[in-house]
Each structure stands twice: as structure tokens, then as C-alpha cells.
Amino acid sequence: MRILVLEDDPVLSDGLVSGLSLHGMIADCVATCGDAMSIFDATHYSAAILDLMLPDGSGLDVLSHIRARDDTTPVMVLTAIDAVADRIAGLDRGADDYMGKPFDLGELAARLRVMIRRAAGRASATFAWRDLTIDLSGRLVARAGVALNLSRREFALLEALIERPGRVLSRSQLEARLYGWNEEIGSNALEVHVHNLRAKIGRDAVETVRGLGYRIRKSRA
Amino acid sequence: MNSLRMRLFVTLVTATGLVWLAAIAWTYVDSRAQFESILDRRLMEAARMVDSLFTPARAGAARQAGGDGDALARVVSYDRHLSCQIWSLDGRLIGASDGSPDPVLSDQHEGFSNRVVEGQAWRVYALSDPAKGFRILVGDNLGQRRQLEHGLVESLLLTAGCVLPILAPLIWLSVGRGLRPLNRATRDLAARDADNLERVETGRMPSEIRPLVDALNRLFGKVAAAREHERTFLAYAAHELRTPLAGLKTQVQVAMQAPGAAMRDAALAQTLRAVDQSARLVEQLLTVSRLDSGGHRAAIAWIPVEERLRDLLAGMGSVPQPERVAFAPALTELEVQMDEDLFDLAMRNLMENALLMTPPEGAIIWDVALGANGSAALSITDEGPGIAEAERAMVIRRFVRGSRRAKLGSGLGLSIVTMALEHSGARLHLDGRDGGPGLKASAIFGPGLVRRASPATARL
Numbered sequence: 001m002r003i004l005v006l007e008d009d010p011v012l013s014d015g016l017v018s019g020l021s022l023h024g025m026i027a028d029c030v031a032t033c034g035d036a037m038s039i040f041d042a043t044h045y046s047a048a049i050l051d052l053m054l055p056d057g058s059g060l061d062v063l064s065h066i067r068a069r070d071d072t073t074p075v076m077v078l079t080a081i082d083a084v085a086d087r088i089a090g091l092d093r094g095a096d097d098y099m100g101k102p103f104d105l106g107e108l109a110a111r112l113r114v115m116i117r118r119a120a121g122r123a124s125a126t127f128a129w130r131d132l133t134i135d136l137s138g139r140l141v142a143r144a145g146v147a148l149n150l151s152r153r154e155f156a157l158l159e160a161l162i163e164r165p166g167r168v169l170s171r172s173q174l175e176a177r178l179y180g181w182n183e184e185i186g187s188n189a190l191e192v193h194v195h196n197l198r199a200k201i202g203r204d205a206v207e208t209v210r211g212l213g214y215r216i217r218k219s220r221a
Numbered sequence: 222m223n224s225l226r227m228r229l230f231v232t233l234v235t236a237t238g239l240v241w242l243a244a245i246a247w248t249y250v251d252s253r254a255q256f257e258s259i260l261d262r263r264l265m266e267a268a269r270m271v272d273s274l275f276t277p278a279r280a281g282a283a284r285q286a287g288g289d290g291d292a293l294a295r296v297v298s299y300d301r302h303l304s305c306q307i308w309s310l311d312g313r314l315i316g317a318s319d320g321s322p323d324p325v326l327s328d329q330h331e332g333f334s335n336r337v338v339e340g341q342a343w344r345v346y347a348l349s350d351p352a353k354g355f356r357i358l359v360g361d362n363l364g365q366r367r368q369l370e371h372g373l374v375e376s377l378l379l380t381a382g383c384v385l386p387i388l389a390p391l392i393w394l395s396v397g398r399g400l401r402p403l404n405r406a407t408r409d410l411a412a413r414d415a416d417n418l419e420r421v422e423t424g425r426m427p428s429e430i431r432p433l434v435d436a437l438n439r440l441f442g443k444v445a446a447a448r449e450h451e452r453t454f455l456a457y458a459a460h461e462l463r464t465p466l467a468g469l470k471t472q473v474q475v476a477m478q479a480p481g482a483a484m485r486d487a488a489l490a491q492t493l494r495a496v497d498q499s500a501r502l503v504e505q506l507l508t509v510s511r512l513d514s515g516g517h518r519a520a521i522a523w524i525p526v527e528e529r530l531r532d533l534l535a536g537m538g539s540v541p542q543p544e545r546v547a548f549a550p551a552l553t554e555l556e557v558q559m560d561e562d563l564f565d566l567a568m569r570n571l572m573e574n575a576l577l578m579t580p581p582e583g584a585i586i587w588d589v590a591l592g593a594n595g596s597a598a599l600s601i602t603d604e605g606p607g608i609a610e611a612e613r614a615m616v617i618r619r620f621v622r623g624s625r626r627a628k629l630g631s632g633l634g635l636s637i638v639t640m641a642l643e644h645s646g647a648r649l650h651l652d653g654r655d656g657g658p659g660l661k662a663s664a665i666f667g668p669g670l671v672r673r674a675s676p677a678t679a680r681l
Contacts, residue, residue, distance in 0.1 A: 009464045011495040015471030018488060022478050053460045080463035081456050101467035105474040 001025045001046040001116060001159065002177055006036040006062060007078070008054050015105075016049065017180070023109035024139055024155055026180045033057040040066050043176070045073055046116045049108075052079035052090070060093050067094040074115035078103065113137055120163055127162050129216065132201055134162055143201060153178055154197045161206065161216040170213040225403070229396045234389055241381040249374050256370060260361055261333060264303070264346040268359040271305055272350050275316075275357070304343075306358045315355055326358040335363070402427050406434060418445040458506070461633075465499040505633040508566065512640045521560050521645070525674065526599060527552040530587055533569050540576040549588035557599065558670045559645040567641040567649075570634045571601050571662050578605025578660065595668030602654050602661040613651040638662075646670060 003020060005027045007013040013029040020027045028045075030036045033056050040048070040062070048066075050059030063075055077095040079086075087098045096115050099108060113136060117125060127134040131144045139155060141148045150158065160169060160177040169177075171190060178193070179185050186192075194214060198206050207215050304321030308314055314325075322338045327345040336343050342363035349356045402425075409421060420438045423431055469492055476488035527548050534543050557564070575585045583604030590598045608616055617639050639649045642664050652661040 009468055011491050011498065012464055012468035012471060014491050015468050015475055015488070018479075018484060019471050019475045022475065022480075051464075053457070078467075080460035080467075101463040102470040103467060105471055105478075 001112070001156070002180075003027045003112065004036065004039060004043075004045045004048040005029045006033070006049065006054065006059055007031070007051045009051075012101075019105045020109060020112075021152075023106075023113075024152055024159070025109065025112065026156070026178065028181050031055075033059065033062050036062045037065050040071065040073075041069075046177075047074040047076065047112050047119075049076045049078050049112075050095075052077065052081055052086075060090060060095075063090075063094050072119060074112075074119045076108070076112060076115065078108075110137065129162060129165065130202075130205070132205075134158065141201070148200050150200060151193075151196070153193045154200070157193050157197055158201070161214065165216045166218040168209045168212045168215045174214065226393075226396050226400055229400075230389075230393050233392045233396065234385070237388055237392070238381075238385060241385070245374060245377045245381065248377060249370065252373055253370050256366065260366060261344070261346070264333075264344065264359050264361055265348075267303055267305070268346050268348040268357050271307070271357050271359065272348055272353075275307060275355075276353065304360045304362070306360075308356045308358065310349070310351065310354050310356060321360070326360045330356065336360075403430055406430060410437075418442075418448070461502060462499075465495050465502065469495040469499070502633070505637060508637055509633060509640070512637070512644065520562065521558060523556045523558050523672070523674075524561060524564050526555045526557055526589070527587075529564065530568060530572070533565060534572060537569070537573065537576075540573060542581060543576065545576065545579065545581075545583065545585050546572065547584060547586045549586060551589050551591075552587060554674045555589055555597070555599075556672050556674050557597065557647075557666050558672075559647065559666070563641040563645050567638045567664060568601075570638045570641075571664075574634055574662070575601050575603035575605070575660070579603040580605070583659075590663075591671070592668075595671065596666060597671040598650070598663040598665045600661050600663035602659060604654065604657065604659045607653055607658045607660045608651060610653070616651070617649065635662075638664075 001024065003025050005013055005016050005020075007016065007029060008031040010031075013031070017027045017029055025046075027049075028039070028043075030039060031054070033054050036048075036050070036059075050062055052059045059077060059079070063077070066073060066075075074096045075094065076097045076099060077090040078099050078101065079090075080101045090098050096118075097111050099111065113125065117123075117136070125135060125137040127136070133140075133142045135141075136159060141150055141155070141158065156178050157174065160174060174190060175185055178190070194206055194208075205216060207217055209215055303318070304326065305316075305318040306314060306321055306326050307316045308325065317323075322341070324338050326338060326343055327334050327336055327347050329345070329347045330349045331347055334345050334347070336345055338360075343360040344363055344366070345358055345360040347356060347358050406421060406426065418441045420441060421434050423434050423438070426434055472488045472492045472495060476485045476492065479485040479488060530548065530552075534546055537543060572585075579585055585601065585603045587599070587601050590600065592598070617635050635649070635651075642649050647664050647666045647670065650663045650665055652663065653659065654661050
């Protein structure tokens with residue numbers, strides 16, 4: 001899950017990047033509304049966290065900008081102004097959730113997962129695929145009742161593929177889901193992760209579609 | 222008597238009463254004069270009438286009758302107010318009217334006189350008729366005259382006494398009616414709740430009340446603006462205080478959950494940074510509130526600028542590369558008059574800003590430009606990103622940062638500088654750097670606040 005964070009406080013945005021990584025999310029940080037808008041135009045994110053008071057405007061402007069393009073990316077507004085009137089204004093302008101500062105990291109991550117799940121049209125946080133059960137919130141994967149030990153990247157890979165079984169995700173799409181901006185990506189890193197994941201959940205679970213990317217077969221196929 | 226209605230009522234009733242009294246007094250004086258002349262004329266006429274009716278023969282008859290005044294009485298008793306005596310010229314009483322006093326009414330031979338006879342005041346007209354050989358005295362009882370006049374005044378007073386009680390409620394009611402728009406405005410205002418700062422409608426208000434209501438509306442406008450300012454200030458303050466707290470909390474949670482030492486250490490380092498930032502913010506907020514409350518006691522002195530700036534720079538703990546700061550030769554021997562603490566506060570903030578904004582290889586220079594009128598602009602120029610011209614007026618306001626904020630900026634620095642300088646009669650001016658990006662912040666001191674110390678003094 002790749003999250004865009006619009007926050008101008010360096011300590012907080014650094015904390016969000018490392019904090020969300022602990023919850024299996026990859027966060028990209030920008031500090032101005034202008035940057036946020038241009039990145040939104042170029043990249044797809046699972047969700048966005050917007051601060052309201054920024055040097056060049058309000059996070060709500062960014063929100064209006066992306067909603068005007070019919071972009072349904074779930075948006076969490078995170079701000080120090082948490083008077084009820086401001087919360088209502090934020091939600092009415094198209095935010096999906098609202099949290100006041102200071103917040104609990106675990107709760108923020110949980111709410112992000114809920115928003116992303118809802119946006120994908122699922123009510124439950126667990127997947128069942130063949131003999132695999134995947135618990136997105138607890139970040140647990142079990143095969144035939146036996147818990148598997150997946151690395152952070154492997155889990156992110158599985159999470160991306162399992163969201164819609166049968167859909168092919170390209171190499172660059174997967175890399176975008178797995179890595180933040182300033183992370184070095186080795187040339188065959190993705191192949192290594194796919195190889196390791198296959199070893200854990202079954203050889204034939206992840207299918208290579210030549211020239212296009214990877215997918216997980218629909219469970220009944 | 223603070224009620225406008227009561228005040229108007231009392232004024233109007235008193236004025237009406239006084240007008241009545243004046244009218245009565247004038248009527249009294251005027252009618253008294255007219256009475257006197259009319260009654261005097263009547264006395265004269267009565268005397269002449271008696272003279273024409275009374276012949277010496279009758280006088281003889283009267284004398285023979287031995288004071289029987291029937292005939293005389295018939296002749297002269299046309300008015301109880303009048304008394305008539307007829308004296309022979311040699312001093313014998315020939316006849317007198319009913320009720321006329323016994324003593325002689327007047328010893329005058331001709332004309333009017335006032336006399337007191339038997340304790341009563343009389344107005345007497347004497348008419349001598351030497352041809353007939355007697356003198357006629359006709360007297361008017363002055364007491365009765367006065368009664369007539371008093372009767373007139375009494376009836377006037379009675380009218381006034383009846384009219385005033387009728388007028389009073391009418392005045393009371395019409396004053397109340399006149400003040401009704403005021404009452405309406407009062408009710409309107411009293412019914413408002415504390416949050417309602419809308420204008421009071423002046424549409425149908427009388428012109429006397431409108432200035433008051435207009436003033437009130439202007440006040441409402443000011444209060445609303447102040448409240449809005451307060452609201453944004455609070456929102457900014459909440460943002461500035463809660464954001465570092467949120468950063469702290471997040472970093473602490475990261476440190477607690479971090480799987481490795483490297484991540485934990487990085488989070489703890491960030492925590493430390495957030496604490497520093499918060500401490501600095503609290504310091505600045507306290508400074509602002511101290512300056513705001515005016516609790517600062519001024520210690521105004523002539524400050525040797527360069528020496529003081531060097532001290533300040535040396536005293537700055539955690540700024541990056543303080544050796545980048547240079548001092549122009551023009552600063553030597555320059556002294557400005559300002560509160561010492563406020564000078565330190567303002568200049569330290571400016572210097573910190575410059576050091577934080579300027580890249581490591583950039584230069585920072587303190588300089589002074591002397592104006593023709595004896596003013597001086599003490600300036601610090603950095604090679605940071607500068608502040609766009611459109612933003613310069615804004616960044617002086619509290620909690621507003623330029624779009625390229627410093628790593629440690631709270632948005633209070635320039636606002637503190639402005640306040641500190643303005644407390645001492647100087648002001649802050651922001652400008653771009655000549656020949657490249659950067660900010661030139663100048664403290665402008667007016668004439669009289671700047672001097673050049675003589676080398677001797679400087680060395681002392």
C-alpha cells in the first residue's frame with residue numbers, strides 16, 4: 001500500500017514514513033500543496049494523508065483538486081484544527097476520514113487500511129484464496145492453518161496481487177507499490193521477492209504473464 | 222436621574238411651569254397698572270359727579286338734617302368700594318357716604334393721594350369747588366383694589382394648576398413615544414446573544430440615534446475583526462503546538478515498535494529534534510505574550526552595534542556555521558538607542574533566520590545605510606531563498622511562514638522582530654538581495670536614535 005503524505009513538519013513526516021513502514025505501508029512525503037497536486041496527477045496512491053495548514057495553502061485545496069478529477073483515492077485529513085465545524089467542512093469537501101493531532105500511529109494505520117479496503121469494495125479485512133488466509137490488518141498469512149513468515153516486501157507483493165485476483169500488475173506498478181521514492185531498487189529485486197513468495201505460498205500461486213507482469217489466478221480457475 | 226425620559230420630562234414640565242409663571246407675573250403687573258388707571262379715572266369721575274349733583278342748597282339741607290345722609294347716601298352709594306366725604310372749605314364735614322370713615326380722608330385740596338385712615342389704606346381723589354364752597358373727597362379702599370388684583374392672579378394660578386397636571390401625562394407620553402426607536406434599538410441589542418456581531422439595522426432610525434448606532438456598528442465590525450484575528454491566531458497556535466507533539470508521539474511510537482537499532486536511533490534523534498523545536502516555540506510564544514502584555518520594562522541605552530552583534534553571534538549555541546556572518550566596515554563606531562533586551566531579541570532572531578536559511582556555502586553580512594535625515598537602516602543580508610515580494614507583508618504576521626520555510630521555523634520569528642523593534646520606535650523592512658536570491662532584513666532607526674561614537678568613547 002503506497003500512501004502520499006502531505007505534511008510540512010519534517011519531524012512528523014519523517015515519523016509517518018517510518019511509522020507507516022512498520023505497518024507495511026510505503027509513504028511518500030511532500031511539504032507543499034503544489035507538489036502534492038503535481039504528484040497526484042502523475043502517480044496512483046492507495047490513500048493520501050493531507051495536513052490542512054501548509055505554507056502555500058490548505059490541504060483541502062488539494063482535496064478539491066483531486067476530487068474535481070473524479071479521483072476516488074481515499075483521503076485522510078490529519079490536522080491540528082479539529083473543531084467540529086472544520087471536521088464537517090473537511091468531510092463535506094470529500095475527505096474520507098479525519099484525525100486530529102496528536103494521533104496514535106496504530107489507529108492511523110488501521111483507519112488507512114479501512115479506507116483502502118472500503119475503496120476496493122470489501123467489507124472484511126481477511127482474504128481466503130485456495131488454502132491461504134490473508135489477514136491484512138494483522139498482517140498474517142496462513143497456509144492450510146499453518147502461519148507463514150513473510151517479509152515486509154513479500155507481504156506487500158501478495159497484498160497488491162490478492163486485491164483483485166486475475167488482474168495483471170506490471171513490473172513498474174508492483175515496484176511502485178513496494179518501494180518509496182528514495183529507496184534503491186535493485187534491477188532484479190522484484191524477481192527475488194516473487195521467487196521467495198512463490199516458495200512460501202506455492203509455486204503456481206503467482207503466475208508470470210510474459211511481457212505484461214504478474215498475477216494471482218482467480219481462486220476458482 | 223439617568224433616565225433620558227425622566228430627564229426630558231422634568232425639563233419639559235419645569236419649562237412649561239416657568240412659562241406659565243412668567244405669563245402670570247406679566248399679566249399681574251400689566252393688569253395692575255391698567256386697574257390703577259381705570260379705578261383712578263373712576264374716582265375722578267365719581268368726584269365730578271358728586272360735584273355736579275351736590276349743590277350748596279343741598280349742603281345746607283344736609284347740614285340741617287344734622288348729618289342725616291339719606292339724600293347724600295342715595296346720591297353716592299353706587300359702589301360699596303367707594304367712600305365719599307364732602308367738606309366745606311372752612312373744614313366742616315358736610316356729608317359722607319355710608320361706611321365712610323369719620324376722619325378726613327385727605328388734607329389735600331386737589332388730586333390723588335394715598336392715605337392710611339383708621340388702619341386702612343385709601344386712594345383718595347380730592348376735588349375743590351371754590352364756587353360752591355366745598356371740597357369733595359372720594360376714596361377707594363386699597364385693600365379691596367388688591368383683592369381684585371389677587372382674584373385675577375388666583376384665577377390664573379388656578380388655570381395653570383389645572384392645566385399642568387393635564388399637560389404632565391401628555392408630556393410623559395409623548396416623550397416616551399419620541400424615545401420609542403431608542404427603546405426598539407435597545408431591545409434589539411439586549412435580545413442579541415454574545416456571538417451575534419451583525420450590524421444593527423439603521424434603515425428607519427431617526428437621525429439623532431443614527432450616529433450612535435453607526436458608532437456601535439463600527440465597534441461591532443472591529444470586535445468581529447478582532448475575534449476573527451483571534452480565531453485564526455488560535456488555529457495557527459493549535460497547529461504549531463500540536464504538530465510537533467504529533468511528531469513527537471509518532472517518533473516515540475516508531476522507536477518503541479522499531480525492529481532494529483538503526484531505526485530506533487533515528488526515531489530518537491528525531492524525537493530530540495521535535496523537543497528542541499517545541500522548546501523554541503514555547504520560548505517564542507512566551508516572548509510574544511510578554512511583549513503583548515507590555516510587561517517589559519524598558520532599559521534604553523546607546524548600544525555599540527558591531528560589538529553587540531558579535532557577542533550575540535558568539536552566544537548562539539546550535540546554529541550552523543556561525544563563521545559565515547560578516548560585518549561591514551560601516552558598522553564600526555555605530556551606536557543605536559534602543560532597549561537592550563529588545564535589541565538582542567530582534568537581532569538574534571534575524572541572525573538565526575539568516576543562518577538557517579542560507580546554504581552552507583552562502584554568506585551573511587551585517588551592514589548599515591545612513592539616511593540623509595540622520596536615520597539609519599541596520600541590515601542583515603542572507604543568501605537563502607528569500608521571500609517573494611507578495612509574501613513579505615504576510616510573513617511579519619504571526620505564525621505565517623514563507624512558502625520555503627526554515628527547518629526550525631515556527632512562523633513567529635519575524636513577528637517577534639517587528640514587535641521588538643516597534644516597541645523601541647524602530648521598524649522592520651524586508652527587501653530582496655541585490656544580485657541573487659536572498660533576503661535583506663533592515664531595522665530602520667529614526668533620526669535621533671543613531672549616532673557615531675567618537676573613537677575615544679568607543680574605546681572606553
